[in-house]
Amino acid sequence: MTLLEFQERFSTIRACEERLFELRWPDGFVCPKCGSKEYCEVVSSSRKEAEERMPLFQCKNCSRQTSVTAGTIFHKTKTDLRKWFLAVYLMANDKRGVAATTIQRNIGVSYPTAWNMLRKIRKAMADRNALYQLEGLVQIDDAYFGGESHGEGKRGRGSDQDPVIVAVQMERGTPKYITMAVVPNLTKEVVAPVLSGRLKPNCVWETDGSKTLVACAKELEPASHIVTKSGTPEAHETFEWIDKVISLAKRFIDGTYHGRIVYKQGYLEEFVYRFNRRKLGNRLVDRLLLACAHAKPLPSV
Structure with a gap:
């Protein structure tokens, strides 16, 4: 998809959260602690701008609360998910690689934040690479x-x-x-x-x-x-x-x-x-989002 189409599709934080939910749990929520599929969504009315805050999914079996970003490279991020998604889009669509200065300039974050975002996306790539072995x-x-x-x-x-x-x-x-x-x-x-x-x-x-x-x-x-x-x-x-x-x-x-x-x-x-x-074309964006959704957290440095 074009950059304009991508931005329109993920123009809200909620849209990004919904896509992450689909990528993490394509067959419905699964509690990371007990494996139960029964849950309820927890949204605190006391939160400021609650509609822009990340919801929690509470397991009905063990009461474990999980956010859609918990346990992923987005874990405890303070950066807007829309900016994360745009960084993934830019990285997926430039076969030459993307410098931190480019991310800094295009999504409006500091250089250290841009550098750390790219490092975490590469961690997701590495995790995905590790799933496969060469043959023949x-x-x-x-x-x-x-x-x-x-x-x-x-x-x-x-x-x-x-x-x-x-x-x-x-x-x-x-x-x-x-x-x-x-x-x-x-x-x-x-x-x-x-x-x-x-x-x-x-x-x-x-x-x-x-x-x-x-x-x-x-x-x-x-x-x-x-x-x-x-x-x-x-x-x-x-x-x-x-x-x-x-x-x-x-x-x-x-x-x-x-x-x-x-x-x-x-x-x-x-x-x-x-x-x-290299043959995926514009499907690479969604594949990279999938990798990010399943990659384990990487501490900031």
Whole structure:
């Protein structure tokens, strides 16, 4: 939907609350404490501007009171839900990523508030990414992300660069889904658990035969392990797509986020979330709202 249509649909706080209710409880309210579906809505007549205050849902079984934002990234927020929804819209509709200064300017909040909102939305993206594992033919490699990574492809070790494990699920010669994880080092003890959590056990691995990945393959025992050594004539063609994914991720971070040294995993999770849903078009807004509605709270910093 267009920005105007989105603003018209969510022009009131109540409209935002109703949409969050639908996303959290599509089959009706469920008490987070006891699981009961019986509830009543509590609205205090003593509240000032009660019609603009968030209602509470009280479980008829255990009397637990829950708001529609409790237990989500909006938990205890002091920012108007209309501004939250607009931030989600802006983030979903710009494939380059959105800087905190853009959110600050467009929705009328302070820079620290805008920065924290984006951090929480990325947390929702990360939570959603964690629900899925790659399968089938998966190409695996490592790359180094800075500091600013001048140029394309992989770069060597630097004082402010972190190693990142990159895996790409290939289908009919093109990438379908990806995953990326910042790691402290490239030892088998560190990399194997990362791959175990992000890849299904019956994957076919395709790597350049690095010492670490060979050791990980022996430990995790994928369905098979195809090795194409770096420097061989066929290596460039074989790993063309994973090299492109790494290059795109670096451009994404270097472009909007200027090669941020801290919170790299958050920026990579955003890139992965966008890449894996690149064909959703305007449906991405509602998918991101769904992710925000189900993500656990993240403390302010």
